[in-house]
Amino acid sequence: MSLAALLVLADGRFPAGGHAHSGGAEAACKAGRIHDAATLAEFCRGRLHTSGLVAAGLAAAAAHGLDPAELDTAADARTPPPALRLAARRLGRQLLRAARATWPAAELDALAAAFPRGAHQPVVLGVTARAAGLGPLDAAHVAAYESVSGPATATVRLLGLDPFEASAVLAGLAPELDAVSGRAASAALLARHEGLEALPASSSPLLDIAAQAHAEWPVRLFAS
Amino acid sequence: MHLDHGDSYPHRHTHSAEPVRADGTRRALRVGLGGPVGSGKTATVAALCRALRAELSMAVVTNDIYTREDAEFLLREAVLPPERIAAVETGACPHTAIRDDISANLEAVEELEENVGPLDLILVESGGDNLTATFSRGLVDAQIFVIDVAGGDDIPRKGGPGVTTADLLIVNKTDLAPHVGSDLDRMARDAAEQRGDLPVAFQSLRGPEGVAPVADWVRARIAAWAVR
Ligand SMILES: Nc1nc2c(ncn2[C@@H]2O[C@H](COP(=O)(O)OP(=O)(O)OP(=O)(O)O)[C@@H](O)[C@H]2O)c(=O)[nH]1
Ligand SMILES: [Mg+2]
Numbered sequence: 001m002s003l004a005a006l007l008v009l010a011d012g013r014f015p016a017g018g019h020a021h022s023g024g025a026e027a028a029c030k031a032g033r034i035h036d037a038a039t040l041a042e043f044c045r046g047r048l049h050t051s052g053l054v055a056a057g058l059a060a061a062a063a064h065g066l067d068p069a070e071l072d073t074a075a076d077a078r079t080p081p082p083a084l085r086l087a088a089r090r091l092g093r094q095l096l097r098a099a100r101a102t103w104p105a106a107e108l109d110a111l112a113a114a115f116p117r118g119a120h121q122p123v124v125l126g127v128t129a130r131a132a133g134l135g136p137l138d139a140a141h142v143a144a145y146e147s148v149s150g151p152a153t154a155t156v157r158l159l160g161l162d163p164f165e166a167s168a169v170l171a172g173l174a175p176e177l178d179a180v181s182g183r184a185a186s187a188a189l190l191a192r193h194e195g196l197e198a199l200p201a202s203s204s205p206l207l208d209i210a211a212q213a214h215a216e217w218p219v220r221l222f223a224s
Numbered sequence: 225m226h227l228d229h230g231d232s233y234p235h236r237h238t239h240s241a242e243p244v245r246a247d248g249t250r251r252a253l254r255v256g257l258g259g260p261v262g263s264g265k266t267a268t269v270a271a272l273c274r275a276l277r278a279e280l281s282m283a284v285v286t287n288d289i290y291t292r293e294d295a296e297f298l299l300r301e302a303v304l305p306p307e308r309i310a311a312v313e314t315g316a317c318p319h320t321a322i323r324d325d326i327s328a329n330l331e332a333v334e335e336l337e338e339n340v341g342p343l344d345l346i347l348v349e350s351g352g353d354n355l356t357a358t359f360s361r362g363l364v365d366a367q368i369f370v371i372d373v374a375g376g377d378d379i380p381r382k383g384g385p386g387v388t389t390a391d392l393l394i395v396n397k398t399d400l401a402p403h404v405g406s407d408l409d410r411m412a413r414d415a416a417e418q419r420g421d422l423p424v425a426f427q428s429l430r431g432p433e434g435v436a437p438v439a440d441w442v443r444a445r446i447a448a449w450a451v452r
Contacts, residue, residue, distance in 0.1 A: 015325035020315030094327035157316045221290045223313035223328075 005132040008102070010142045012149060017094035021087065022154030022222035023047060023147065027210040029158045037165040040155050044148040044173060048180055050204040052147030054078050055122040056140035056184030057199040061191050062126020063139035068111055068119060074196045075120035081208045083215035085120075087224040093118030095125060105131035136188050140181040148173055154222055243452050252283070252343035253449040254333060255442065256322065256359035258386055259370035261352030264396035264429065266294045268370055269347050271435035272442060273303035280344040280446065283308040283336040285329060287321055289351040307340050318351030319358075326363040333363075344446060355384035366445050368438070372397040377406035380414035388418045392425060392441055399428040 008014065024047065028034045034043050058075050062068055079085050096118070100108045108131050111119060118124075122143050129139035152166045183200070190198040211224060244250050257265045269284055276282060282304060286294040288311060295311035298304065310332040314321040321329055333346055348364055350357060359367045369390035371379050374397055380387055387393060393415055401408050408426060415424045425437050 013324065015327055017325060017327040019317060019320050019325055020313050020328060022315070090328075090331070094331060097327055097330065154315070219291050220313075221316040223315065 002133055005103075006134055006138050006142070009128065009132055009134065009138075010145060012153065014098060016098040017091050018146065018150055019153075020223045021091065021150055022158070022224065023150035024207045024211055024214075024224070025151035025154040026158060026220060026222045027214040028151075029155060031210070034151075034155055035159070037161065037169055040152060040161065040166065041169045041172060044151055044169060045176065046204060047147050047151060047207065048144060048173065048176060050202045051207060052144045053180050053184055053200045053202055055125075055143040055147055056181055057187045057191075058120065058122035059126040059129065059139040059143040060136035060185045060188035061196070061199060062123045063129040063134065063136040064126075064188055064192055065130065066188075066192065066196070068123050068127060069114060070196060071123045071126075072115070072119045074199060075123055078199075078201050078203070079120070080203070081212040081215075083212045083224065084208065086215075087211075088120045088122075089115075089118035090223075091118075091121040092124040095121055095128060099124065099128040099131060103128065103131040107131060137181060137185040140184040140188070141177070144177050144181045144184065148177070158221065243449065249342065250450070252281075252333075252337060252341070252346045253366070253446055254346045254348060254364045255445065256348045256350065256364035256367040257370055258322065258350040258353065258357050258359060258367060258390070259394075260354065260372075260375055263352070263370045263372040263375060264394075264427075265349050265352070265370050266297055267429050268368075268394065268396065268427075268435060268438065269349050270298060270301050270303045271429055272347060272439055273298070275435055275439040276345065276442065277304060281340075281342065282345045282347070283310070283340060283343050285332045285336070285346065285348045286311050287314050287318055287329070287349060287351045289314060289316070289318055294349060308336065310336055314351055318353045319356070322348070322350045322357065322359045322363060324360075326360045329363050345442070355379070355382065355386050358385045358389065365449065366391040368392045368394060370394045370396055373401045373406040373408065373411070374404045377408075377411050378414075380411050380418060383418045387415070390422070391445075392423050392438070393419060394425045394427050394438060396427050396429070398426050399430045 025034060028043050034040050058071055062071050096112055107127055111127050125143055126139045152170055155161050156163050156166050187199050259265055273282060288294050292311050295309055298309050299306055312328045312332050337343055367390050369386040395411055
């Protein structure tokens with residue numbers, strides 16, 4: 001694997017649409033659940049170990065070359081709110097556009113043809129990682145990191161939180177990010193032999209409910 | 225690089241950027257409208273729709289900062305049928321969505337072409353932003369920067385990428401110039417100095433001429449696009 005390719009893919013400036021999504025942080029800020037660096041850290045920790053872990057497992061499995069269509073169904077099953085399914089498919093399609101231009105590959109073209117309305121973002125992320133010459137653990141790391149970097153950036157914009165504090169929150173989560181990525185990659189390896197039931201399926205009901213409610217707000221800064 | 229591509233339209237890798245698609249059909253001309261908050265972007269879009277909708281198949285993408293107000297204004301004014309108006313959410317950063325990460329806007333543009341196409345013209349309105357916000361060439365084929373006389377008559381002199389490089393600069397609300405003490409001649413001189421040969425349109429949407437000169441500019445771009 002190429003460490004540099006991993007940096008390109010994980011860069012917050014990679015043009016795949018993530019900047020317009022808060023990962024639930026907008027709803028949590030409005031509800032007062034995030035109001036400073038400490039509560040941002042708690043929010044990110046919860047997201048990392050639930051939807052972050054799930055996304056990382058799906059991404060690692062896709063990076064192993066498991067069937068994207070089956071993985072997409074597995075992602076649907078692990079994403080109850082319609083608003084989050086929609087957001088995940090939108091982001092998947094946006095990522096696919098950027099990936100095809102960045103790392104042209106037949107597998108990415110096939111994915112685009114099979115999913116004209118977009119596949120779940122973590123699935124696209126895993127296939128993208130393959131095209132970029134990266135492995136399942138790399139894909140898991142990117143998915144896990146995105147699950148917390150999105151909310152951290154959004155909170156800086158929403159609350160005027162000190163950006164240095166937000167970076168410190170992310171750095172503080174690094175050991176857990178590594179652990180979650182490792183767990184996800186192991187589960188993906190297991191899924192190769194035992195089927196997709198082996199992939200993580202943890203969830204956060206509060207994130208799900210808040211995301212669905214957020215989608216109906218008339219005035220908001222972020223798409224999700 | 226395709227040999228038939230002039231310097232002003234370099235080959236792009238955004239999978240929808242080529243003027244002629246693989247199946248031989250021509251995609252719509254995409255014109256971006258940017259500029260500071262409240263300068264008259266939506267009003268210009270609405271006026272252009274009214275002026276051109278009888279002769280061109282059109283659609284609009286709005287980039288509201290935190291509401292759907294621009295899209296809703298256009299819907300309320302019924303300048304186009306609702307299926308021809310799409311809103312993109314920009315995560316508190318309007319310039320990011322039109323320049324650094326154009327993926328959501330490209331999705332919106334392509335979805336419009338798929339759903340109501342074929343289209344001749346798609347107008348993309350940016351959320352109100354600062355003087356440095358310009359559109360990526362991967363998103364639009366031409367861009368209009370809209371400022372107004374009430375924002376201060378020194379804006380053309382200050383320059384910045386929008387004022388200096390946009391394919392058309394609109395100085396809007398000229399009807400207000402006497403009331404806010406803006407010197408239109410000075411604005412014209414400063415704009416010419418910043419822009420060289422690039423055109424500038426002084427416009428009042430409240431006046432008899434309205435959007436007509438800008439609509440003519442768009443017609444000329446459409447004509448040039450059709451032979452590319
Ligand atoms: N007097 C006068 N008012 C105008 C003119 N053009 C627009 N306006 C008014 O200026 C106000 C702002 O116009 P909009 O078109 O909403 O401005 P905008 O650039 O889209 O604003 P944002 O999208 O919020 O950045 C509205 O009240 C318009 O009616 C004009 O030529 N003369
Ligand atoms: Mg507007």
